[in-house]
Amino acid sequence: MPKIETLDLYVNEPQIHKQFYIDILEMHELANGRVGYSEEQMGIRFVQSQGEYEHRQADLYWKFAIAVPDLDLAYRQLIAKGIDVTAPRQFRDVGYLTKIIAPEGFVIELIQHVFEGESSLVVSNCSRLGGGPSVNLLTLRCHDINQVDDFCINKLGMQPLSVQSVEPYGFTLYFYAFTEESPPDSDLNAVVNRSWVYQRPYTVLEVQHLHNTNVIKQPQKNDVGYGGAIITGMSFDKGNILGLMSENYM
Template sequence: MTQLDTLCLRVRDVAAQKQFYCDVLGMSDQGDGRIGYSAEETALQFIEADGPYTPQASDLYWKIAISVPNIELACAQLQARGIAVAGPQQFRDVGYLAKFTDPEGFTIELIDHWFAGDRPAQEFDKRLFGGGPHLSLVTLRTSDIAAIEPDLFDWGMTALCVQPVESFGFTLYFYAFTNERPPNPDLTAVENRTWTYQRTYSVLEIQHVDALEQETLPEAGAAGYGGLRLSAAPAPFRSERLLIATE
């Protein structure tokens, strides 16, 4: 099945980035210069850039999210290594979240598998980051979800969840290469949200920003988003707007 294979990010110090994601976040070598958690999930590939990364609110690329069975453990592990991360908070009916940045300034979101107070009693490995992490989301932005969604469906992606966050001026859309269907056919249903975060494969999240006139594409060679590669696709796919393509 087609999958979100590799997220490319341009950075100043490739070796330091790989060391951070492996030593601190528990990723490992996935071959071909890529690192990640497993072959089922999106791997990261860092490419040398000309200068520092300077994110802005209109950027096409926003973040990755790492889902964990115990977000308090993940935050404590980061804090023990001197990494600035606030304790997790329940953000509306979206998720039980925390955020921090990597050494180059890229945002990483932590998402618990459950909303605050809903986590069932369960066993997890305290030696692992957050008790057992997986790269659950790759998040891009758009000013026009209607312009890009047909391509995603043509590629064979399935819509898993829709999360309106009107007071913040955006709506979140979630898509994946999967035969699974969310528990509620109403994609806006709250029960679909933690279900999405618990998937073992990586999901494409699109933040549709109401007030955004046009998302900003990265300049050639500059630090930032370098594109998202698909693998095992039955036909060549390419989106110039999202910088997503088959290998």
């Protein structure tokens, strides 16, 4: 089964990033210079570059998300470590979430398995971040969701899991994964599918479709920021609108 294996981030100080992810987010070292929680999920690899990272609303790369059983616990744990983290909030019928800013300004979202006030079915280990973290989402952006649908579903063979309209904010969220699982409700717009997505043990691709944007800024080679994401278990052309690469892209 193919999987989203690696997120490459080009940064000025790879070791500082690596230590932050290990000390603060409780990741550990994985194969091929990555850090993460499990080989079953996406790992993050930091590549040496030079420049200033400035996140813009129309950038291809937005963030990745760490899912936890208990976000309030994660919030208290991060505060105790001296991390500046916003208080968790329920964002519409999307999720109970918060975010932190990693070194050099990279956004990391933390999202609870279930909505605010609900109890996760996943067994929580209170000694771990949020009761047990996982790299749940890789979030990219697009202006043409039909092109993304065709690429992800027809060319890569990914399964669509959820569609979440956030119309007042001018975007819709689409979720895809390499899996044989089907969401609880066949209607991808169903709210019940959302918490289910956040509990998956593998990394899910989330695409934010910006309704009023005509151009998404693609990263330039070796620029500080998004360096692409590597998919293992299959081969495909490197030149695609999401910056995804097969494992033999080199």
